[in-house]
Amino acid sequence: MTNNPFTINDIAKLLGISKSTVSRALRDHPDISERTKENVRRVAMDLDYRPNIVASSLRRKKSRLIGIIVPQISYFFFPSVIKGVENIAQQRGYNLLIMHSNESYEREVESVETLVSNNVEGILASISRQTRDFDHFRKIIDMGLPLVFYDRVVTDLMADTVMIDDRSASFNAINHLIANGRKRIAILTGNLNLLISQNRLRGYTEALKGKGLRLDNELIISCEWPEEAEAAIYQLFSRDDPPDAIFGISDLITSGIMRALYKLDKKVPEEVAVIGFCEEPLRSLYNPSVTSVEPKGYEIGKLATEILLDRIDNGIDEHSSPKIMYLEGDIIIKNST
Numbered sequence: 446m447t448n449n450p451f452t453i454n455d456i457a458k459l460l461g462i463s464k465s466t467v468s469r470a471l472r473d474h475p476d477i478s479e480r481t482k483e484n485v486r487r488v489a490m491d492l493d494y495r496p497n498i499v500a501s502s503l504r505r506k507k508s509r510l511i512g513i514i515v516p517q518i519s520y521f522f523f524p525s526v527i528k529g530v531e532n533i534a535q536q537r538g539y540n541l542l543i544m545h546s547n548e549s550y551e552r553e554v555e556s557v558e559t560l561v562s563n564n565v566e567g568i569l570a571s572i573s574r575q576t577r578d579f580d581h582f583r584k585i586i587d588m589g590l591p592l593v594f595y596d597r598v599v600t601d602l603m604a605d606t607v608m609i610d611d612r613s614a615s616f617n618a619i620n621h622l623i624a625n626g627r628k629r630i631a632i633l634t635g636n637l638n639l640l641i642s643q644n645r646l647r648g649y650t651e652a653l654k655g656k657g658l659r660l661d662n663e664l665i666i667s668c669e670w671p672e673e674a675e676a677a678i679y680q681l682f683s684r685d686d687p688p689d690a691i692f693g694i695s696d697l698i699t700s701g702i703m704r705a706l707y708k709l710d711k712k713v714p715e716e717v718a719v720i721g722f723c724e725e726p727l728r729s730l731y732n733p734s735v736t737s738v739e740p741k742g743y744e745i746g747k748l749a750t751e752i753l754l755d756r757i758d759n760g761i762d763e764h765s766s767p768k769i770m771y772l773e774g775d776i777i778i779k780n781s782t
Contacts, residue, residue, distance in 0.1 A: 451492040453587045459488055468589040511753060512542045512560035513569040514553060516597065521724040522696055522742045523571075526595065529746025530569060537754050539566075550575040557581045567591035567753045569746075572599060574636040574669065591756035595749040596742075597639050605756070605768040607749040611641050614738045614774025615648025618692055618720045621736070623656050625782055627690035627718055631664040631681055633674050633698045642667075645694045645722070664688055674701025675708075682709055689717055690782075696723035696740075703731045719781040722774075733780030741772050748772070 453467045460467070462481070470477045470485035488494075513530055515523045527543060534541050542563055544556035553573050558581075560568055568585060570592065579599050585592050586603060598606040622630050632649045635642040646665070653660050663684075666677045674693065678701070681687055693699040699721030703713075711717050713733055721728060721737040728735040752768055 451494050452584075455492060456485060456488050456494065460484055464587060465589060468587070508564040508566055509538055510540050510542055510563065510565050511567045511569065511750070511757075512544060512556075512563070512565040514544045514546055514556045514560070514571065516546050516548050516553075516571050516573045518545060521727050522596075522740055525724055525742030526571075526746035526749075529743040529748075530750045531746075532743075533747050533750040533754065539754065546573045548573045548575060550578070554581045557585065561585070561590070565590075566757045567593070569593050569595055569749050569753060571595050571597040572639070573597075574638060577638065591753055593749045593753045593756075595745050597641055600640060603767055605749075605752050605770075607745050607752065607770045608641065608772070609738075609740055609745070609774040610771040611644035611774070612648040612651070614722075614776075615645040615692070615694070616652045617648075617774075617776055618722075618738055619649050619652035620656070621776055621778075622690045622692070622718055622720060622782065623652065623658070625714075625718060628658060629661070629664065629686065629688045630658075630690040630692060631666065631688035632692045633677055633694065633702065634665065634667050635695050635698065636669050637667055642694065649692065668698060668701070671697050671701035671704065674698040675705040678702055678705035678709070682711070687717075690719070691717060692720045694722045696721070696727055699723050699727075699735060699737070703735065713781050720776075721781075725777075728777065728779055731781070736779045736782040737777055738774040739777050740774065744772055 453464050457464045457467045466477060466481065467485055470482045473482065511534060518524060531541055542560060542565060544559060546553040546556055550573055553576055567590065579602060582592060582599065582602055593605040593607065595607045598608055619630060632646065634646050637643055650660055668674050668677050691702055693702045702719060706713055706717065713719055719735055721735045722740055723737050724740055724742060728737045748770060
């Protein structure tokens, strides 16, 4: 995105009016007085305010188009999200434009620009593993375009979010393993830059401490791809005191765990129990089938879209707090525990 030293916030502060009033004045909204519009335009001109993505969004007609940014098309989760989004969007007369960031911050920024240039009326977004700068999303919020984060969310922006209660789901998964007599439980986390990974690790540590089990940092391994998970399992089982249970916090990680255990000829669950964080039919593709937390991609997609379309239809009240919606991650008991 083009660097711009001034934002809608600057115009609002100079005029002593709200951001939404500035945004509507720039869009020539009929509810805004001509005097206010003239003042906003004057200050914008004085500040040399030329917002790229805002200019492309100053539209007079409804596009009936929403956009979604997915970080990766992995196995079943994000396709399930997309199915949920499409279900609600089609019911309410909207079309969907899908952008794939491929876990790249740069492509995520480009995706935002592409969606806005295509005149979408709202955006659903799940951030990439690389994303640490959120200015591209902040600009979306400043311009008054509805934005809903799902799954991988940003907590320090004023935007609606929909996610699984990851801490509680992880806590319950570990307690399930403990109830089945497991005491040395390894966790293969994802990228700890992501809130979902942090919360799933938090639930793991809280469950162990709650049952008086020692927290062994060597049983906590960060990995993101199946190949890394596979290598982590080889490492764990080369020790004199290998784990008797493993928790993989994503579908990708779970696939690497099961592949490594098969190659090592480990009996599941007799020698080692496994819990994943993956959807059907993935969990039933393995032998044995994998006990897992239900990530509810389809439900997340539906709920996030309902919130987004309600914001589009009813407008954004800048005085109301964003919606933060948690879905319960049910444990689906299969044969791996």
